[in-house]
Amino acid sequence: MSNSTLPTKQRDHIEAPVLGGLGESVARPDGTLKVTGDFAYSSDLWADGMLWASTLRSPHPHARIKSINIAPALKINGVSAVLTHDDVPGSKLFGLEIVDQPVLAFDTIKYHGEAIAIVAADHPETAKRAAQAIVVEYEILEPVVDADYAISGKAPIIHVGGNITRHVPIIFGPQNLKADVVVKGEYEVGMQDQAPLGPESGLAIPADDGGIDLYLSTQWLHVDRGQLATVLGLPPEKVRLTLAGVGGAFGAREDMSMQAHIALLAMRTGKPVKIVYSREESFFGHVHRHPGKLRYEHGVTKEGKLVYVKANIVLDGGAYASSSPAVCANAACFAVGPYEVESATIDAYVAYTNNPPCGAMRGFGAVQTGFAYESQMDKIAETLGMDPIELRLKNAMVRNSLMPTGQPVDSAAPVAEILEKLRDMPLPPLTTTTDGFDVIELPGGASNVTHGEGVRRGIGYAVGIKNIGFSEGFDDYSTAKVRLQIINGEPVVEVHTAAAEVGQGLVTLKGQIARTELGVQRVVIRVSDTQVGSAGSTSASRQSYVTGGAVMTACRAVRDEVLLYAMEKLGHLHPHLLHFRANYKMINGEIRDGEDHLVSSLADLVKDRVFECTREYRHRPTTPIDPITGQGLPHAQFAFAGHRAVVDVDIETGMVKVIEMATVQDVGKALNPQAVEGQIEGGTAQGLGLAILEEILVVNGKVKNPSFTDYLIPTVLDMPPVRSIILEYADEHAPYGLRGVGEAPTISSTPAVVAAIRQATGLALTRVPVRPEHITSTI
Amino acid sequence: MEFFRPATLIDALALKSTHPTALCINGGTDVMVELNFDRKRPETLLDLSAISELSEWSDQGDSILLGAGVPYTRIYQELAKELPGLAMASRTVGSLQIRNKGGVGGNLGSASPAGDAHPPLLASGAAVNVASVNGTRAIDINEFFLGPKKNTMNPDEIITSVLIPKARGGQQYSKIGTRNAMVIAVCSFGIAIDAKNKSVGTGIGSAGPTPLRAHEAESYAATHLDWANGSAVTPEMMKEFGALVAAASRPIDDVRGTAAYRRHSLAVISGRCLKWAWTSTQDMRSK
Amino acid sequence: MRLTCTVNGKVETIDDVWPGESLLYVLRERMGLPGAKNACEQGECGSCSVHLDGILVCACLVAAGQVEGAEIKTVEGLAGATDLHPVQQAYLDAGAVQCGFCTPGLIVATVDLLEKNADPSDSEIREALAGNLCRCTGYSKILDAVRLAAVRLEGAGKH
Incomplete structure (x- = not known):
């Protein structure tokens, strides 16, 4: 059995006492808790007798561990346990797709910041000091830090099987075509970090049955559980996870970080163990966005029609695989962008190196190629002397256009409309530097860099494409348990899933769906845990679709059971009930017939009965892609978004101020318009960050800026107003016609900003983030 | 760790004399980062924030005597006219939360080459007043910095105030940072x-390893500015002045920027600052 | 070390405080007030913003010993017995809350801004809130919330 008492502040449900069904901008049910400070994040939990954990991490990117001496740490007063790989009872390795990453390092260290030992002590400060007291003898090895070199065949092998984690070739259409104009380009994307504000944290509590209960931040409870069970050597049912409050994710929480560590310490000490990463440890504790080099060749006709696209993409996956294989496939699949092309030849590689491991981040492989293909489109337009929008319109995908995988885009593909709407939106006025201006409006802001000197305005456009849901034949499903009962005379619906609410607002949507489907007002959202079937990951913009679909399906199953019960109980009074069940509806706590006559209130009908249904929902099946040709039907749904960026650049200092971001996105159906806008604005901001600010600097395998002082994410003075237009072309395959929202805006935001800077400066700018050094040629 | 919170300067000096390794803390915006990040574990913390005279400023006629703990927010709200350069620099420090707590004393104590207060203090020819049980001394700001995070203070001394001449002409401060705030x-x-x-x-x-003066640039400007008629700074003067400032710098490559970029952007912003400061000098004259 | 201070109007006395601890640690781990968040511990994110003797500060940059006798107001002290503070309500209504980790700090900073400036321009809002990082919203709805709160507070004659 699980422990009966929850940790202090952990909730088991959230009341959703708000009105509003689908299509309305319903307020978050957890909102009041969040604005009052009462919402318990995983770093806020507390349990009696709790210990604090700390991690010892490698200062070297590549080294052989000669010895680990934990004795000095054990001697420190207040220390309860110090564990190394020797103390891992089950599998010493974990991993999302490839099981290659040690829970605690053994033999060799493969990246700077790899976890070596863990400590539990009575105070976080004691734990930290004890971790520092552990003595590790290293034999320092030369790190492999360049992905091209790693896969060249000349580099030392980092993992058995070689340094190519995956190679995805795509051969589409006739090959070796000739074109009027050939445009080549080489692009580079730096290593971006998700930088969620909530640090990795969690609380592990050993249970009386020899199992363990964990309360933590994650994106995917069941995959954590599966990995934990193998590491701990426990059956999965003895590993129970409950989602604590999650302070953002963006991909950073798809892999395990502290999960196994606190579980091991709790099992060893028999006490609750809590960990909260510092910001610095957070930068070392989660995977990042893959940096990459992308070499492109576009063949086009004189009129601007794409003839062929050749791309060679090398992503640096770092020391362990994480979700690299899927990221690589995405980079390949979306290498051409939302354009039709007769022929495509694509080779995408992801390499093992001794750099920090890279994995999921919002946009997932499509961000890197998005920057490259949109840069190419601008370069082609410039070469042909064409308007960049015209060039894009000429090649824009439409419904049933083919992806380079041969897969038709068999739903709305309003690429042309997105571009036209972007072009037609009014432009912001020029920034004035006449009397009474405030430097805060100018590049550099309060830093007083320019009073208008050197400032040039630039406008750039970009459009992007992203898949929704897991791909390549993955059995991508979610589970929802929905229960209807009468409490204090009022029908109450409880919705229970294992889906991770990380801030995106699924918790709101689940309530909206239940209210709409079952015609009740009061909905209780159970906190997500592993006591219900898997919801899959909160990633790939998929939860509204898949968990939304599961809640919809479970609600409809409950409705069918209620109506069936009504037939049994009330059929003699309402003979139509026996024949026309489909016309009956549940609305406002009542059952009404096809003519809107009251059949019964739910309260009168249901009384003490409990209607409960658990249902799984799957998006339509996808297929793997052919390993030689890359052909197949790998994706379930596609999303399209575009951006127009307006920037002011001080071309003499390289300071950039983004003045406005305009965006158009097709969301299928906006089930909560305010939340949709929030996703679009937030995704746009992260794309802007990659364009001009955000990069983890890794020099010879060592991370140089693991702090918010030197890893700069946009402030409110960096992020301009967002002007957005939401299109709603229902996807007939998806619940309510919705299209996943979260990632698409991150893709086109970056290239639009860079295009605007190019227009302002006249520079080629082939690398993101664009640094002032690039603009002033002082790199 | 011992923690002292004297209410008077005399008590503070006595404590610093008996605990010369004590780390002084006031606004906390530097010291607490060191503590939170385990970079420093002093045996003694000497909290100066309860000493009211450190957080006051006074008008000394030609100069402002600025208490070491007067927070940046108050500097730019209350002293923008007398100390425009320092006020501008104060507005660029961190965030409002930081500016509400941090002050010039801490900046000088930390002696980071990046401290925002240092360039305007150098430009104005300020003097740093330090005190110990043995008395007080005024240190010329030009003599104050010794190296990265090193200053000339003795272990038993505390920074009490800075004497800054009031502006006798235009002042400017400009800072390059890749973000528009913080x-x-x-x-x-x-x-x-x-x-x-x-x-x-x-x-x-x-x-450079310390905040620096650009002496040749200063002489150049002094001889080329049209003191008599106040005619505008020409692009050529901006360029030459900027080049001399860049030449006086001794930057390195680090995670925040390349040495080449630092030289380049210093030349640009210093030229601009000369132009702006000269314009406001003329504005002040005409008033 | 024993520490006595007033938090959200209540006098609190806590024993065995390590003087190098931050006010943030004291609030979160010793007083059970985790509303102020720990996201960077170096004053770069504003998530731990609180009022200290009426001044907006990052609780992570204040040493525990420095708050002896001080008056502290945290996000937990803003709402009334039945109603949210108008700034809290505005954040909810404007959709300015996603993951919410930055929200308590932003709300305290917004209260601070509107107490000093009842009708701030967008530039003033941006400069005042530049020390509060948000990773989810892109800030648009945060600006909406501040404007909404300003209008409501004006209407309610609270300034």
């Missing part, structure tokens, strides 16, 4: 024009 200077520049003495003071931040 950045540590990649490089920075302060200028103070002294219309009365027909001289120009400068300060360079974050482009």
Whole structure:
């Protein structure tokens, strides 16, 4: 059995006492808790007798561990346990797709910041000091830090099987075509970090049955559980996870970080163990966005029609695989962008190196190629002397256009409309530097860099494409348990899933769906845990679709059971009930017939009965892609978004101020318009960050800026107003016609900003983030 | 760890004398980062925030005596007219939360080459007043910095105030940082024009082991500015002045920027600052 | 070390405080007030913003010993017995809350801004809130919330 008492502040449900069904901008049910400070994040939990954990991490990117001496740490007063790989009872390795990453390092260290030992002590400060007291003898090895070199065949092998984690070739259409104009380009994307504000944290509590209960931040409870069970050597049912409050994710929480560590310490000490990463440890504790080099060749006709696209993409996956294989496939699949092309030849590689491991981040492989293909489109337009929008319109995908995988885009593909709407939106006025201006409006802001000197305005456009849901034949499903009962005379619906609410607002949507489907007002959202079937990951913009679909399906199953019960109980009074069940509806706590006559209130009908249904929902099946040709039907749904960026650049200092971001996105159906806008604005901001600010600097395998002082994410003075237009072309395959929202805006935001800077400066700018050094040629 | 919170300067000096390794804390914006990040574990913390005279400023006629703990927010709200360069620099420090707590004393105590207060203090020719049980002394700001995070203070001394001449002409401060707010200077520049003495003071931040003066640039400006008629600074003067400032810098490559970029952008912002400061010098004259 | 201070109007006395601890640690781990968040511990994110003797500060940059006798107001002290503070309500209504980790700090900073400036321009809002990082919203709805709160507070004659 699980422990009966929850940790202090952990909730088991959230009341959703708000009105509003689908299509309305319903307020978050957890909102009041969040604005009052009462919402318990995983770093806020507390349990009696709790210990604090700390991690010892490698200062070297590549080294052989000669010895680990934990004795000095054990001697420190207040220390309860110090564990190394020797103390891992089950599998010493974990991993999302490839099981290659040690829970605690053994033999060799493969990246700077790899976890070596863990400590539990009575105070976080004691734990930290004890971790520092552990003595590790290293034999320092030369790190492999360049992905091209790693896969060249000349580099030392980092993992058995070689340094190519995956190679995805795509051969589409006739090959070796000739074109009027050939445009080549080489692009580079730096290593971006998700930088969620909530640090990795969690609380592990050993249970009386020899199992363990964990309360933590994650994106995917069941995959954590599966990995934990193998590491701990426990059956999965003895590993129970409950989602604590999650302070953002963006991909950073798809892999395990502290999960196994606190579980091991709790099992060893028999006490609750809590960990909260510092910001610095957070930068070392989660995977990042893959940096990459992308070499492109576009063949086009004189009129601007794409003839062929050749791309060679090398992503640096770092020391362990994480979700690299899927990221690589995405980079390949979306290498051409939302354009039709007769022929495509694509080779995408992801390499093992001794750099920090890279994995999921919002946009997932499509961000890197998005920057490259949109840069190419601008370069082609410039070469042909064409308007960049015209060039894009000429090649824009439409419904049933083919992806380079041969897969038709068999739903709305309003690429042309997105571009036209972007072009037609009014432009912001020029920034004035006449009397009474405030430097805060100018590049550099309060830093007083320019009073208008050197400032040039630039406008750039970009459009992007992203898949929704897991791909390549993955059995991508979610589970929802929905229960209807009468409490204090009022029908109450409880919705229970294992889906991770990380801030995106699924918790709101689940309530909206239940209210709409079952015609009740009061909905209780159970906190997500592993006591219900898997919801899959909160990633790939998929939860509204898949968990939304599961809640919809479970609600409809409950409705069918209620109506069936009504037939049994009330059929003699309402003979139509026996024949026309489909016309009956549940609305406002009542059952009404096809003519809107009251059949019964739910309260009168249901009384003490409990209607409960658990249902799984799957998006339509996808297929793997052919390993030689890359052909197949790998994706379930596609999303399209575009951006127009307006920037002011001080071309003499390289300071950039983004003045406005305009965006158009097709969301299928906006089930909560305010939340949709929030996703679009937030995704746009992260794309802007990659364009001009955000990069983890890794020099010879060592991370140089693991702090918010030197890893700069946009402030409110960096992020301009967002002007957005939401299109709603229902996807007939998806619940309510919705299209996943979260990632698409991150893709086109970056290239639009860079295009605007190019227009302002006249520079080629082939690398993101664009640094002032690039603009002033002082790199 | 011991923690002392004296209410008077005399008590503080006595404690610093008996605990010379004590780390002084006031606004906490530097010291607490060191503590939170385990970079420092002093045996003694000497909290100066309860000493009211450290958080006051007074008008001394030609100068402002600025208490070491007067927070940046108050400097730019209350002293923008008397100390425009320092006020501008104060507005660029961190965030409002930081500016509400941090002050010039802490900046000087930390002696980071990137400290925002340093260039305007150098440009204005300020003096740092330090005190110990043995008495007080005023340290010329030009003599104050010894190296990265090193200053000339003795272990038993505490920074009490800074004496800063009031502006006698236009002043400017400009800072390069890759974000539009909350950045540590990649490089920075302060200028103070002294219309009365027909001289120009400068300060360079974050482009050398210590904050630096650009002496040749100062002489160049002093001889080329049209003191008599106030005619505008020409693009050629901006360029030459900027080149001399850049030449006086001694930057390195680091995560925040390349040395080449620092030199380049220093030349640009210092030229601009000269132009702006000269314009405001003329505005002040005409008023 | 024993520490006595007033938090949200209540006098609190806590024993065995390590003087190098931050006010943030004291609030979160010793007083059970986790509303102020720990996201960077170096004053770069504003998530731990609180009022200290009426001044907006990052609780992570204040040493525990420095708050002896001080008056502290945290996000937990803003709402009334039945109603949210108008700034809290505005954040909810404007959709300015996603993951919410930055929200308590932003709300305290917004209260601070509107107490000093009842009708701030967008530039003033941006400069005042530049020390509060948000990773989810892109800030648009945060600006909406501040404007909404300003209008409501004006209407309610609270300034």
